[in-house]
Amino acid sequence: METAPLRVAVVGAGPAGIYAADTLIKSVAGAAVDLFEKLPAPFGLVRYGVAPDHPRIKQIVHALHRVLDHPNVRLFGNVHYGTDVALADLREHYDAVVFATGCERDRDLDVPGVELPGSHGAAEFVRWYDGHPDVGREWTLDARSVAVIGAGNVALDVARVLAKSAGDMLGTEIPDAVHRGLVANPATDVHVFARRGLAQARFSPMELRELDHVPGLEVIVDPEDMEFDAVSETEARGDKHVGMVVKILQEWALRDRRGDPRRVHLHFLTRPDRVLGTDRVEGLRVERTAYTGDGSVRGTGVFTEYPVGAVYRAVGYTGSHLAELPFDHERGVLPHVAGRVRDIDGQELPGVYAVGWIKRGPVGLIGHTKGCASETVRSLLADVPGLRRAPRRSPDAMPQLLDRRGIDYTSWDGWLALDKHERGLGEARGRERIKVVPRGDMVDISRAGLSTAFPA
Structure with missing residues (x-):
């Protein structure tokens, strides 16, 4: 049979x-x-x-x-x-x-003050600027100085979107509500904090280089963060991508300042200790870390406070x-x-x-x-x-x-109908696509193509 x-x-x-x-x-x-x-x-x-x-x-x-x-x-x-x-x-x-x-979902970050208004998970922010239908359309962007906690590509994405001119984003597929939010964004300085050193950063070389090519944006790396231990040196020599990331960061640490109007500061060997504030985020206290010799780091008891108005946690998804x-x-x-x-x-x-x-x-x-x-x-x-x-x-x-x-x-034919609709919205504005955001609208447009998808 x-x-x-x-x-x-x-x-x-x-x-x-x-x-x-x-x-x-x-x-x-x-x-x-x-x-x-x-x-x-x-x-x-x-x-x-x-x-x-x-x-x-x-x-x-x-x-x-x-x-x-x-x-x-x-x-x-x-x-x-x-x-x-x-x-x-x-x-x-x-x-x-x-x-x-x-x-x-955003992975939890166990530091005091993380629940204050103005403290956000990166996942929710990413879904907002990507036009996710289950995220509200309003996002408060009112801080001139912002902290991003994390050392991966999501942290870079969040930092870049926060520091980039809204005009530079207009050619993308962002919805109109996202563009309006970015236009109102007053941020001039975004501080990205990595708990470990350069060789342990999980940036991809391409994403890192792109950050430095954003018009009007300067990437700043403190030369004091260029510390290495034997494990870090081994990682940089043994992995091509790690070596490229380290080389890029070292070059940025040694170059002269350009004086651009917006800045992304990349901090290494620094971990968050407390989000400061009473009714909302008013700052971030961080602790300097030092290598332990086995690829890990420990706190040194040296603290610095940064007067930031918002904190974004990009410490991983779950x-x-x-x-x-x-x-x-x-x-x-x-x-x-x-x-x-x-x-x-x-x-x-x-x-x-x-x-x-x-x-x-x-x-x-x-x-x-x-x-x-x-x-x-x-x-x-x-x-x-x-x-x-x-x-x-x-x-x-x-x-x-x-x-x-x-x-x-919805169906595959429904997606093709939605895709055509979004491209049409974009074409009318000289853009490749403008996303439809409300779930009901997405379903209504998609359901128009359903009759040919699953014949009775």
Whole structure:
């Protein structure tokens, strides 16, 4: 008796979920993959986590587009796992379920005063300037001096957007409300604080260089922060990218000041000790750190206070607990072995898998996700002979279920309609695209293309 073609549900239509779908349809003849995305539009962090003035990074959408264009791949947008569909629903309709929900929440920073008004998580700010439909359209930008805590690309993005002229952002896809907020932004000095040294910074060389090419913006590095220990020297020599970052920062520390009207100050070997203020942020107290000889740092008891009016925490993202699934709260991921999700007793959940940041944590660039997806799909395919096959296998069954529940789901055709609409808005203003922000508007525009997506 011939086995029915493999049917897989992927929860999350960002790069990780789409790469998993691509690997599946290329590995198994006739395999069908349905992606479930809580937002009305696909692409995850590429659309809502990459700064709008980084169009080169957004070019990855073209590769993801080709996957979603495949006839064996379908998109169900505006569908919330745990609310609109449960694990039991997916197991009834699919042979396996792959979770690719990513890490969207800010990791906590345990310092006094972090709860004061004017203290923000970077994730929320990024979602604001990227036009995320679930974030309010107003953001208070009223501080001339701002602190950003973190030493990764998100910290650089936040610092650059805060320090950049609003006019320089107007050519991007930012919504009008974001542009109005940036026009009102009075910031002239943005201080970025890294707990460890130059060699431990997690900036990419390209992002770092781009920061220095922003018109009217000067990047300042204190020569006193150029300290190294043996571990740092080894890291700089042994990793090409680390060496490039160190070289760039050293050059900036030694050059003459340019006198530009806006400045980003990169501070190293400095950790936050307390956010200062009574009713709102009034400053940040930091402690100088020193190497311990093993790649770590310790406090020195030397403190400095910076009079800043806002603080942004870019200390990393973490995942969210998913309904009916185990969760590693310390690491913010689904517990797994090679992508196979395991419960708290270490037992595998048959037919349930993880991929992307919800699997490995918020590490690595988008390109690293391909290898992660390949590992998970290898595990899934090795398990196929023993998987319980879904009893409801008709392609029409899932859209019919969503219709019965009154879910206004969107489709790939719906995304194409929304994409065309956004490009039209941009073309009328001499821009590539202007994002539609309200969820209801996104759904209404997308639903216009639904009739051809899932024929009855």
